[in-house]
Amino acid sequence: MTRVAIIGNSHLAAFADAAEAIEARYPGVALSFFGLDNQLFFKSDLRKGKALRLADPPSENTRQVIDPKGAHVLDFAAFDLVLLTSHGFYLRHLFEALGSFNLLGLRALNDTGPLVSQACLRDAMAGHINAYTNRLRRFFPAAENMVVVQMPYPSTKAVEVSDALAGLQAQPDRQALFEMFNSGVHEHMFAKSLAYLPVPETAMADPFFSKPDLSRAAEMDPDAEPELTDYMHMNASYAALVFDELHRTILAG
Amino acid sequence: MSSDISPYQSRPPWAFWRSAVVERQAEAVAHLHKPKFQMDAGLPIMTAGSCFAQHLHRKLDGMGWNVIQTEDIADRIPRRIARRYGYGLYSARYGNLYTPRQLVELMREVGAPTPIIWEKDGRFYDALRPGVEPQGLGSADDVVQARAAHLKCVEIALSQAQCLIFTLGLTEAWVDRATGRTLPTAPGTIAGTITDNPVDFVNFGFAEILGDMITVRDMLMARNPDIKMLLTVSPVPLTATATEAHVAVASTTSKSILRAVCAELVARFDNVDYFPSYEIITTPVLGGPFFADNLRDPSEVGVAKVMDTFVASYADGVVDVIPAPVPVHEAEWDVQCEEIMLEAFRT
Numbered sequence: 001m002t003r004v005a006i007i008g009n010s011h012l013a014a015f016a017d018a019a020e021a022i023e024a025r026y027p028g029v030a031l032s033f034f035g036l037d038n039q040l041f042f043k044s045d046l047r048k049g050k051a052l053r054l055a056d057p058p059s060e061n062t063r064q065v066i067d068p069k070g071a072h073v074l075d076f077a078a079f080d081l082v083l084l085t086s087h088g089f090y091l092r093h094l095f096e097a098l099g100s101f102n103l104l105g106l107r108a109l110n111d112t113g114p115l116v117s118q119a120c121l122r123d124a125m126a127g128h129i130n131a132y133t134n135r136l137r138r139f140f141p142a143a144e145n146m147v148v149v150q151m152p153y154p155s156t157k158a159v160e161v162s163d164a165l166a167g168l169q170a171q172p173d174r175q176a177l178f179e180m181f182n183s184g185v186h187e188h189m190f191a192k193s194l195a196y197l198p199v200p201e202t203a204m205a206d207p208f209f210s211k212p213d214l215s216r217a218a219e220m221d222p223d224a225e226p227e228l229t230d231y232m233h234m235n236a237s238y239a240a241l242v243f244d245e246l247h248r249t250i251l252a253g
Numbered sequence: 254m255s256s257d258i259s260p261y262q263s264r265p266p267w268a269f270w271r272s273a274v275v276e277r278q279a280e281a282v283a284h285l286h287k288p289k290f291q292m293d294a295g296l297p298i299m300t301a302g303s304c305f306a307q308h309l310h311r312k313l314d315g316m317g318w319n320v321i322q323t324e325d326i327a328d329r330i331p332r333r334i335a336r337r338y339g340y341g342l343y344s345a346r347y348g349n350l351y352t353p354r355q356l357v358e359l360m361r362e363v364g365a366p367t368p369i370i371w372e373k374d375g376r377f378y379d380a381l382r383p384g385v386e387p388q389g390l391g392s393a394d395d396v397v398q399a400r401a402a403h404l405k406c407v408e409i410a411l412s413q414a415q416c417l418i419f420t421l422g423l424t425e426a427w428v429d430r431a432t433g434r435t436l437p438t439a440p441g442t443i444a445g446t447i448t449d450n451p452v453d454f455v456n457f458g459f460a461e462i463l464g465d466m467i468t469v470r471d472m473l474m475a476r477n478p479d480i481k482m483l484l485t486v487s488p489v490p491l492t493a494t495a496t497e498a499h500v501a502v503a504s505t506t507s508k509s510i511l512r513a514v515c516a517e518l519v520a521r522f523d524n525v526d527y528f529p530s531y532e533i534i535t536t537p538v539l540g541g542p543f544f545a546d547n548l549r550d551p552s553e554v555g556v557a558k559v560m561d562t563f564v565a566s567y568a569d570g571v572v573d574v575i576p577a578p579v580p581v582h583e584a585e586w587d588v589q590c591e592e593i594m595l596e597a598f599r600t
Contacts, residue, residue: 097329104395114326115402117395119388120338124330131331 002251003078007034007066008085009041011152011233014216015085016063018236022243032062034074044068047141052076076143083246084140086151092164094128097121098177098208099167107172118180125181129188137192147195147250149242150185155215156205158231168208178207200245203238214238274538285538286566289519289526290481292416293567294318299344299414303351303422305487305530305551307342312560320344321413323406339385344410346403348382351422352457353465354435360472363408368400369429371445378444380429380436389444415480417473421511422487424462425495425503427452454495462514470522482525484515488534490549528566530559
């Protein structure tokens with residue numbers, strides 16, 4: 001039996017919804033889910049021997065909530081693998097930059113945005129990533145069996161409700177920017193000895209964008225008007241693809 | 254019978270060193286800066302000058318004053334990184350303008366970019382602001398494009414400004430021999446070499462600096478007859494001198510000339526004022542001098558004294574309260590100053 005803990009914020013829902021399908025597809029896998037509030041993650045420091053704690057006692061319930069002030073210790077050693085899904089890489093600022101900057105040495109996005117050097121953008125990306133990996137190490141200082149799962153990219157349909165994302169989609173050289181971003185992520189993760197699972201290629205529609213049928217919005221009532229957050233969050237089909245990638249690259253190895 | 258004996262006997266407390274500085278009587282402190290004109294949070298302010306001016310820009314911007322920002326991208330990238338690339342330090346991304354001549358030449362260049370390009374290790378730098386791209390750019394054409402875009406932003410800043418806050422920093426400068434342009438730093442400090450980019454040393458005198466500042470005023474008034482100018486002198490001594498004088502002597506000479514130019518301008522023109530940050534940092538007037546351990550940079554306490562005095566002056570008209578210094582986060586002190594790089598050449 002491979003025991004897998006999945007920790008996450010609102011993006012955890014996609015994995016929880018996919019739990020039955022994943023366990024059916026991989027019979028040797030048992031999933032447990034632990035919700036973790038963003039604010040707790042970003043403000044808590046669990047170094048210096050502080051234990052990861054749960055709001056309620058550990059039980060057979062496979063869906064619990066992490067609370068650094070809780071009375072009950074969550075022992076990562078009870079799991080073969082811990083997935084951290086989508087707390088960091090909050091990309092709004094980065095998307096706003098990419099969706100509005102003209103970058104020196106690349107084709108112009110428009111004639112109004114600031115003209116910014118690639119070195120500056122690369123440093124900005126590194127700043128975002130470094131800040132996130134530092135937070136990771138503060139909250140999970142000893143998580144040697146943890147895999148950081150990259151935050152999903154928004155659905156291509158998100159451009160209908162977000163000017164920043166529409167700008168990003170219009171970047172003529174977004175493939176080069178995508179490669180710049182991903183190489184930075186890999187570099188920082190490697191430097192901090194963090195295992196990392198990027199968004200699977202099977203989920204990608206375009207650089208920085210997921211396939212539209214994988215978003216939460218795709219499963220909403222046809223009469224409903226999805227908001228940006230519905231295009232930023234994925235559904236169970238997406239989570240299943242991520243787990244397939246995890247199995248292919250890490251579990252099966 | 255008249256009791257008038259001396260012309261000093263009826264002078265107020267601020268006129269006497271003992272009451273104004275030694276005893277720091279409230280009335281005397283309140284007189285430290287009496288603005289010639291009022292500024293308020295809504296006045297569009299353009300900032301420029303030596304690196305000490307970054308403190309004023311940041312403080313006023315942080316207080317929500319209408320500090321012109323034509324090239325700030327810190328809403329999209331981490332502010333610390335934006336500043337490293339020269340964003341948000343001043344109203345446009347011109348870097349430090351240590352001498353008034355640089356400001357004159359920058360204003361003249363608007364609309365007709367004339368870049369000077371330095372190279373280092375296959376990277377290309379704008380010699381007129383080499384510090385704003387610490388790693389340089391990928392090609393000379395990138396420098397040309399970036400300078401043209403920058404000058405459009407300078408044009409916007411100039412067209413919006415109703416007040417220029419300018420900090421005079423240095424009299425010594427290097428002039429590019431090929432173009433005659435005044436540089437913020439010598440070739441070889443950040444990029445370029447004196448072999449490939451020959452320069453001549455110049456130490457501007459009183460008349461030249463006064464003339465440059467009058468030119469700046471004339472050019473600003475041609476755009477906006479009602480414009481105000483608030484001048485300060487950087488209290489930061491020279492990192493190095495290219496004269497034969499001891500650096501302390503050269504520094505005093507330089508600062509004295511700059512300070513004298515300010516006094517002359519204030520005396521001549523109603524729309525020019527001087528704020529005494531130099532005096533606050535370098536003299537005991539508010540308990541100083543206030544220098545950091547390197548005996549060059551202003552200390553945090555000193556900068557806080559300057560800022561508090563500035564705010565009190567323009568909030569109330571006079572300095573009637575000198576608040577206790579406010580601790581400032583270390584990151585706030587990340588002033589970008591390429592002149593300090595000269596230290597690398599000390600043997």
